[in-house]
Amino acid sequence: MNKNIVYIGIAVVVGLFSGWLIFGNIPNNGEAKAGVQVSPEEHDHSGERADEMWTCSMHPQIMRSEPGDCPICGMDLIPAEVGANGLLADQFALSENAMALANIETIVVGESNNTLEGGVVLSGKIEINGDKTAIQPAHFDGRIEKLYITSLGEKVRKGQAIAKVYSPELVAAQQELITAYKLKESQPQLYKAVQAKFKNWKVHGPELDEVVKTGKAKASFTIYSHVSGVVTEIAVSDGAHIMDGKAIFKVSNLNTVWADFDVYENQISQFKKGEQIQVTTNAYPNKVFNAKVSYIDPILNAQTRTVTLRAVLDNKDEIFKPGMFVKGKIGADTMDVESETTIPASAVLWTGKRSLVYVKSDLDKPIFEMxxxxxxxxxxxxxxxxxxxxxxxxxxxxxxxxxDAAAQLQGKKSMMNRKSNKEEVRTNEIEIKVSEAFQNGFQNVVQPYLDMKDAFVASDAGQVSRSAKLTEEQFKNLNTTDSEKAYVAEILKLLNAIHENKIIEDQRTHFVVLNEILVPMAKNIPLSKNLFVQKCPMANSNKGAFWLSEEKEIRNPYYGQEMISCGSIIDDLK
Structure with missing residues (x-):
C-alpha cells in the first residue's frame, strides 16, 4: 500500500515536470502554438503603449508625447486618461479635476425649463407703484441755500421742513406785505391780495407773521413738504436754482409695489387680466406671495419683442424693494401651455450669426463637443x-x-474656431456684434490693452500685470447687454488671471485665449485708432496666435526679444 502511494507521488511529480517542459514557455496570449519559442521583443511585459500621451492635472489642454513638466504651472505631467483616445474628430475630454476646478456644471435638456408643474415661470422686477408717486415742486423762483432732504429712501411727512430758499421775488413781496399791513385799515383788499400771493407760494406760518410783526423782510424762507412718502428721486442740491413748478424731489408710497414681468410675443395669448400669479424672490426663498395680474401692456416693445405683465403686491411690511428680481408663476389651470424645449441662457455662446452649446457626448465621462x-x-x-x-x-x-477655451487649445471646433484640427482659422470668419453703447466704451479699453501688449514684448511680467489690471477696470465700466455680459465675463476672468500671475510664460498663455475673443470683437467695432491684426504662426504650440497693434512693425508679444519680428499683418482695422 505504501509502495503504491510512493509510485503515485512519483508519477505526479514526473507529470508536472513534463508539462512544464512542454507548456512552460508558451506565452499567455493564446495565439502562440505549443513548442514555439517567443523572442523577448515579441513578448513584452512592460505594459507601455507607444501612443501614450501625458497631460497636466491642472491644465488638461497640455498634451505631450513624453513625460515632463507642465509649461504653465511646472507640475509633473501624468499619463492622459485612457478615455481621451478613440474620440470622434470634434470631441475632446477634460479631466475630472479640471471639471471641478473650473466649476463646470451640466443639466439634462428637458429636466430644467420654464414649464414647471404645468405652469409658466416669468422673470421680473419690483418697480415703484407709479400710481402712488407724487412730486414736491417749487412754487416760486429762487436758490437753495440748504436742502434738508439729502438721501434716497428717506421718509418725508407732510408739513416737514425740506429746504431754506433765497428768492428775490419773495424779498420784494415782503416789502409789499409790510406796506399793505400798514394800510390794512384803509385798504383791506390790498392786504388780502398780498396775503393771497404768499398763500399761492405756499409761504405762511410763523415766519411770515414775524415779517409782519417786525416790519423787516427776511432774506430766505423755509419751505415745507405738502406730500408724504419715501424719497425716490432728488432733483436739486445746495446752491441749485429752482423754478416755479419744477420738481425738488419725488416721493412714492411703498405700501404697494408693482411686480413687472416680461412676456414674449409668442406667449401673449396665454395670459389675461385677473389671473392668479404666485411671486417668489431670492430674498425670501421659502415664501410665496399671491397676487393677480392687474395690467398687460397693450404696446409691444419693438426691441425686446416683449410686453409688460404687471401685478400689484401688498408691501406694508416693506418686504419688497424696488429693483429686486422676482419670479412669477402662473398655473396651467388658467392657460393652455404648449411644451417647449428650453435651456438656461448661460449655456448658449453667441457669435453674431451663430448660437453654440457644448454637449456632454458621454453621460458618464467628461467628453464634450460643440x-x-x-x-x-x-x-x-x-x-x-x-x-x-x-x-x-x-x-x-x-x-x-x-x-470652449479647452476646445480651442486642443484644436477642436469652438466658438472662435469653426474648423477643427489643423485647418486654418481666420479671424474674419468670426462675427461678434455689440451694441452702440458697448462700442463707445470699448474705445477706453484699447490703450491699456496696447500697453499690456508692449509689456509682453518687453517680457516685463510686472508691467503686464499692472496693464492687465487697468484693462480689466475699463472693461468693468462698459455698459453691456445680456448677450455681451458673457463675453465680458470671460474677458475679465482672463485679464484677472494675467494680473494675478507673475510668470511671463503663464501670462502669455492667458493672452492667447484673451485675443481669441478680443480680436474678433475689435474687428466689428469702429475704432478711434487705426489698429493692425497681427499673427505669429509659431505661437500657441504652432497653432498660431493673434494680437492687436497700432504699429505696422511686427513686435511679437509671445516671444519678446527671442523672436521679436516673428509674425505678419493679416488685417487692417481702419
Missing amino acids: REVTIGNRNGESVTIISGLDKGEKIVTNGTFTV
Whole structure:
C-alpha cells in the first residue's frame, strides 16, 4: 500500500515536470502554438503603449508625447486618461479635476425649463407703484441755500421742513406785505391780495407773521413738504436754482409695489387680466406671495419683442424693494401651455450669426463637443431651442467659456474656431456684434490693452500685470447687454488671471485665449485708432496666435526679444 502511494507521488511529480517542459514557455496570449519559442521583443511585459500621451492635472489642454513638466504651472505631467483616445474628430475630454476646478456644471435638456408643474415661470422686477408717486415742486423762483432732504429712501411727512430758499421775488413781496399791513385799515383788499400771493407760494406760518410783526423782510424762507412718502428721486442740491413748478424731489408710497414681468410675443395669448400669479424672490426663498395680474401692456416693445405683465403686491411690511428680481408663476389651470424645449441662457455662446452649446457626448465621462443650435425667444434667464438639441442630452450650463477655451487649445471646433484640427482659422470668419453703447466704451479699453501688449514684448511680467489690471477696470465700466455680459465675463476672468500671475510664460498663455475673443470683437467695432491684426504662426504650440497693434512693425508679444519680428499683418482695422 505504501509502495503504491510512493509510485503515485512519483508519477505526479514526473507529470508536472513534463508539462512544464512542454507548456512552460508558451506565452499567455493564446495565439502562440505549443513548442514555439517567443523572442523577448515579441513578448513584452512592460505594459507601455507607444501612443501614450501625458497631460497636466491642472491644465488638461497640455498634451505631450513624453513625460515632463507642465509649461504653465511646472507640475509633473501624468499619463492622459485612457478615455481621451478613440474620440470622434470634434470631441475632446477634460479631466475630472479640471471639471471641478473650473466649476463646470451640466443639466439634462428637458429636466430644467420654464414649464414647471404645468405652469409658466416669468422673470421680473419690483418697480415703484407709479400710481402712488407724487412730486414736491417749487412754487416760486429762487436758490437753495440748504436742502434738508439729502438721501434716497428717506421718509418725508407732510408739513416737514425740506429746504431754506433765497428768492428775490419773495424779498420784494415782503416789502409789499409790510406796506399793505400798514394800510390794512384803509385798504383791506390790498392786504388780502398780498396775503393771497404768499398763500399761492405756499409761504405762511410763523415766519411770515414775524415779517409782519417786525416790519423787516427776511432774506430766505423755509419751505415745507405738502406730500408724504419715501424719497425716490432728488432733483436739486445746495446752491441749485429752482423754478416755479419744477420738481425738488419725488416721493412714492411703498405700501404697494408693482411686480413687472416680461412676456414674449409668442406667449401673449396665454395670459389675461385677473389671473392668479404666485411671486417668489431670492430674498425670501421659502415664501410665496399671491397676487393677480392687474395690467398687460397693450404696446409691444419693438426691441425686446416683449410686453409688460404687471401685478400689484401688498408691501406694508416693506418686504419688497424696488429693483429686486422676482419670479412669477402662473398655473396651467388658467392657460393652455404648449411644451417647449428650453435651456438656461448661460449655456448658449453667441457669435453674431451663430448660437453654440457644448454637449456632454458621454453621460458618464467628461467628453464634450460643440453643437450649433437655433434658438427662439428668450424668456428671462432661459431660451427656447428650435433645433439642434434633443431632450435627454446633457449640456454645459456653467463654465462654458472654460470648456470652449479647452476646445480651442486642443484644436477642436469652438466658438472662435469653426474648423477643427489643423485647418486654418481666420479671424474674419468670426462675427461678434455689440451694441452702440458697448462700442463707445470699448474705445477706453484699447490703450491699456496696447500697453499690456508692449509689456509682453518687453517680457516685463510686472508691467503686464499692472496693464492687465487697468484693462480689466475699463472693461468693468462698459455698459453691456445680456448677450455681451458673457463675453465680458470671460474677458475679465482672463485679464484677472494675467494680473494675478507673475510668470511671463503663464501670462502669455492667458493672452492667447484673451485675443481669441478680443480680436474678433475689435474687428466689428469702429475704432478711434487705426489698429493692425497681427499673427505669429509659431505661437500657441504652432497653432498660431493673434494680437492687436497700432504699429505696422511686427513686435511679437509671445516671444519678446527671442523672436521679436516673428509674425505678419493679416488685417487692417481702419
